[in-house]
Amino acid sequence: MHNDSATRMQQWRRHLHSQPETGFNEHQTSDHIAELLTSFGLTPHRGIGGTGVVASVTAGAGAGVVGLRADMDALALEERTSLPDASTNGRMHACGHDGHMAMLLGAAERLAAERGFDGTVRFYFQPAEEHGRGAQAMVDDGVLERFPVDAIYGLHNLPGLPAGHLHTRSGPIMASEDTFEITVTGRGGHAARPQMVVDPIVIAAEIVLALQTVVSRNVDPGQSAVVSCTEIITDGLRNAIPTTVTIRGDTRSLDPAVQALLEQRMRSLCTGIAAAHNASATPSYRHEFIPTINHPTSTAAAVAAATTVVGDHKG
Secondary structure (H helix, E strand, O other): OOHHHHHHHHHHHHHHHHOOOOOOOOHHHHHHHHHHHHOOOOOOOOEEOEEEEEEEEEEEOOOOEEEEEOOOOOOOOOOOOOOOOOOOOOOOOOOHHHHHHHHHHHHHHHHHOOOOOEEEEEEEEOOOOOOOOOHHHHHOOOHHHOOOOOOOEOOOHHHHOOOOOOOOEEEEEEEEEEEEEEEEEEEEOOOOOOOOOEEHHHHHHHHHHHHHHHHHHHHHOOOOEEEEEEEEEEEEEEEEEEEEEEEEEEEEEOOOOOOHHHHHHHHHHHHHHHHHHOOEEEEEEEEOOOOOOEOHHHHHHHHHHHHHHHHHHOO
């Protein structure tokens, strides 16, 4: 890569990092992206799926169409770094979408200027990746009908991986995510009279521990899955046992059959454990993200391209 291109990409990333916006609110972000795409001689199409932006470049007479995609949104986190480009607006590009946008802008600039290919390349800037609604919003808005492609390529930064290296594979590479909320209902009362209550905290604790057996004792060791309880909320006080406990968390898996198994076992464990204590436990289970599954042909093309750039020892 030319040094001047690298410098510009760094400047774009730092600017985007300093002004992060959350899902479907990426107004300044999409404005900035559209301005840059226009400066490259491209025509940005705005407002797709809310704040999404698409531009295309064609060279030669080839009929092939390839898409390159980056996400635009940040997280609602206060940045606590000493970086000169740190955000001060209560949001942060903690997942690196600023870098993803800078890379895609760099690709757009180079391809628009050099046109060393035969066909069409489309650049998709997607809103709202973090809560999983942006891609579907663009699809629902007709992005693939208006800007059809033969294949779409995307990437994600991987902290800890040396610069210039690429990790990929055919088949499942990023897990599905399902979220759950389990409401445990007992009977609250004074902490000094435990015989009068049905303690939902004890029941919730048993459920949390039991859920850790789902992966270790129900999922085939050759498969992958994660079950994580991440929040416990009660309506109790220091000296009052609550009536209700809410357990929240998420699960990850690569296979739809495993995904279904996780939900089924969670429901069975919650029902059985609560019944043993004369209480109730009601799980709400939502499918949020489907797995990312790489097509073998596209994966081979990406590996070949990466090898050309960085060498086969870094693939």
